[in-house]
Amino acid sequence: MKLDIGSLYVFMLAAFLGFQLIRGVSPLLHTPLMSLTNAISAISVVGAILITGEQGATTLSKILGFIAVTAAMTNVVSGYLITDRMLKMFKKREPGKK
Amino acid sequence: MNEYVIHILYVVSSALFVLSLLWMKSPASARRGVFAGELGMLLAVVGTLLSHHVVTYDLIAIAFLIGAVAGVPLAYLMPMTAVPQRTAISHAFGALAAALIGTAEFYAKQPTGFVMVALVLEMLLGYLTFTGSLMAFGKLQEILPTRPILYKGQNFVNLSVFVLAVALGVAMIVDPTQQWLLPVFAGLSLLFGVMLIVPIGGADMPTVIALLNSYAGLSACAMGFAMDNKLLIIAGALDGSSGFILSIIMCRAMNRSFTNVLFGGFGQLRVKAGHAEQKPVRSATAEEAASILEAARLVLVVPGYGLAVAQAQHKLRELYDQLTKRGVDVQFAIHPVAGRMPGHMNVLLAEADIPYDKLHEMDDINGEFPQADVALVVGANDVTNPAARHDESSPIYGMPILDVDKARTVMVIKRSMNPGFAGIENELYYMDRTLMLFGDAKSFLGNIVKELSSNNNR
Numbered sequence: 001m002k003l004d005i006g007s008l009y010v011f012m013l014a015a016f017l018g019f020q021l022i023r024g025v026s027p028l029l030h031t032p033l034m035s036l037t038n039a040i041s042a043i044s045v046v047g048a049i050l051i052t053g054e055q056g057a058t059t060l061s062k063i064l065g066f067i068a069v070t071a072a073m074t075n076v077v078s079g080y081l082i083t084d085r086m087l088k089m090f091k092k093r094e095p096g097k098k
Numbered sequence: 099m100n101e102y103v104i105h106i107l108y109v110v111s112s113a114l115f116v117l118s119l120l121w122m123k124s125p126a127s128a129r130r131g132v133f134a135g136e137l138g139m140l141l142a143v144v145g146t147l148l149s150h151h152v153v154t155y156d157l158i159a160i161a162f163l164i165g166a167v168a169g170v171p172l173a174y175l176m177p178m179t180a181v182p183q184r185t186a187i188s189h190a191f192g193a194l195a196a197a198l199i200g201t202a203e204f205y206a207k208q209p210t211g212f213v214m215v216a217l218v219l220e221m222l223l224g225y226l227t228f229t230g231s232l233m234a235f236g237k238l239q240e241i242l243p244t245r246p247i248l249y250k251g252q253n254f255v256n257l258s259v260f261v262l263a264v265a266l267g268v269a270m271i272v273d274p275t276q277q278w279l280l281p282v283f284a285g286l287s288l289l290f291g292v293m294l295i296v297p298i299g300g301a302d303m304p305t306v307i308a309l310l311n312s313y314a315g316l317s318a319c320a321m322g323f324a325m326d327n328k329l330l331i332i333a334g335a336l337d338g339s340s341g342f343i344l345s346i347i348m349c350r351a352m353n354r355s356f357t358n359v360l361f362g363g364f365g366q367l368r369v370k371a372g373h374a375e376q377k378p379v380r381s382a383t384a385e386e387a388a389s390i391l392e393a394a395r396l397v398l399v400v401p402g403y404g405l406a407v408a409q410a411q412h413k414l415r416e417l418y419d420q421l422t423k424r425g426v427d428v429q430f431a432i433h434p435v436a437g438r439m440p441g442h443m444n445v446l447l448a449e450a451d452i453p454y455d456k457l458h459e460m461d462d463i464n465g466e467f468p469q470a471d472v473a474l475v476v477g478a479n480d481v482t483n484p485a486a487r488h489d490e491s492s493p494i495y496g497m498p499i500l501d502v503d504k505a506r507t508v509m510v511i512k513r514s515m516n517p518g519f520a521g522i523e524n525e526l527y528y529m530d531r532t533l534m535l536f537g538d539a540k541s542f543l544g545n546i547v548k549e550l551s552s553n554n555n556r
Contacts, residue, residue, distance in 0.1 A: 004326050014332040018339030021119040027459050030441030033122050038188050040115050041337035044318040046146045047199045047325055053152035064202040066157050068195040073165025075191050081173030084132045089448040090125040
């Protein structure tokens with residue numbers, strides 16, 4: 001495996017884009033933002049799948065990969081669900097009187 | 099499956115993640131943002147499963163199932179007051195995944211050169227964030243003592259462990275055949291994660307959680323470099339920059355630097371401020387508080403971590419209802435570091451059905467305090483201490499605060515006169531215009547509400 005130098009450019013652009021995007025997020029939503037980015041960074045599930053399922057994976061790879069897929073998948077599921085659960089609670093006007 | 103198709107799926111997925119963050123800018127579009135994120139993740143996972151590199155699916159399917167079964171209750175059963183703990187534990191999961199993948203890669207591929215640099219970074223950040231987040235979880239859940247734990251030479255010991263871990267990492271980069279180095283390297287990284295959080299106190303948790311968020315993202319990003327996967331780089335960089343910005347915002351809100359948060363040992367420095375002279379305070383009963391609140395035109399509520407501890411957000415909502423019914427204007431003033439993570443108070447108040455246009459950031463609301471008839475402080479302390487403005491000897495001097503002391507009447511709900519977490523006296527409590535409402539926030543608010551509703555029926 002060798003370095004694809006293009007990756008560094010991608011990283012630089014993505015980091016700057018990230019700074020700009022996050023600056024635009026209302027402080028009101030910083031907690032849901034954190035659980036959302038946490039779910040997004042569970043994208044490492046992609047790497048975990050590749051390690052676990054590849055041709056000729058060693059036992060060690062399979063064990064470590066299995067734990068990694070489980071941990072990342074837990075974050076994917078709980079991260080998105082709890083973010084949505086929190087956001088549902090943010091209401092602008094008085095909800096109908098009960 | 100054609101590799102190009104997978105790349106196209108990855109590109110679309112990256113774009114969806116960007117949109118997801120873009121739509122978080124306001125509560126109106128935020129749920130759309132979550133949906134974009136979910137779709138992005140789905141495309142990424144499907145694309146990966148279709149890749150010809152993946153040949154066995156049984157383990158992956160089982161892991162998916164366990165993850166889903168564990169994730170759903172983690173999302174739905176978690177009380178909103180425990181959101182900081184949940185966030186910490188999910189950082190731990192994310193970091194563990196990255197670290198283990200890095201370890202597996204190292205043994206399976208015997209990489210060299212730049213790939214090895216990326217792997218070392220991935221594992222270093224992954225392992226230290228794993229134990230660091232577990233420690234943060236322990237402190238937030240109060241399994242571990244929440245006070246900062248300090249000892250002599252702490253920074254030196256911490257730094258030595260870190261330098262040693264990095265040195266081993268470099269040795270592995272130079273000679274990747276030395277496979278025995280990895281367990282030692284991993285052990286030191288894990289140890290450093292623990293030691294990094296030991297001196298951190300509760301008041302610093304917002305900064306630290308944001309920082310751990312950033313590390314977890316950067317670890318995924320390093321994985322992207324090691325595996326030559328640009329989707330991982332993009333998603334990891336987005337998460338990394340998000341956590342980084344949040345921790346900067348938190349630091350600024352406390353007028354402290356990064357190094358000060360990580361190495362300063364907030365709290366301990368200020369034990370000196372223990373002049374225990376008994377100054378007189380004025381206290382009031384629920385009945386008195388209720389009649390003052392009732393007569394007010396504008397009431398500004400300042401919530402803090404104590405609100406979460408007492409789980410008093412629903413009682414606060416009842417008070418809000420009673421007062422608005424009487425035509426009192428009730429607004430909420432929220433300090434950036436109120437609570438244990440960024441935005442903690444907003445989520446609690448939203449949970450109690452308080453409309454979010456009543457929640458205001460510090461800079462937007464501070465000008466309103468002189469016009470306020472009552473400032474009601476519920477479970478906040480240091481963020482209201484006027485000493486931050488004028489007392490250069492105070493440890494919180496220079497920290498931006500809510501100008502609670504400028505309100506006509508200040509009411510503070512507090513259990514006792516014990517100084518707050520940081521152990522600093524709050525001169526706000528001794529002002530002539532301040533009324534102390536001694537008691538548990540939940541039951542005291544409940545009593546005020548009771549008074550108000552019985553007045554109503556009369």
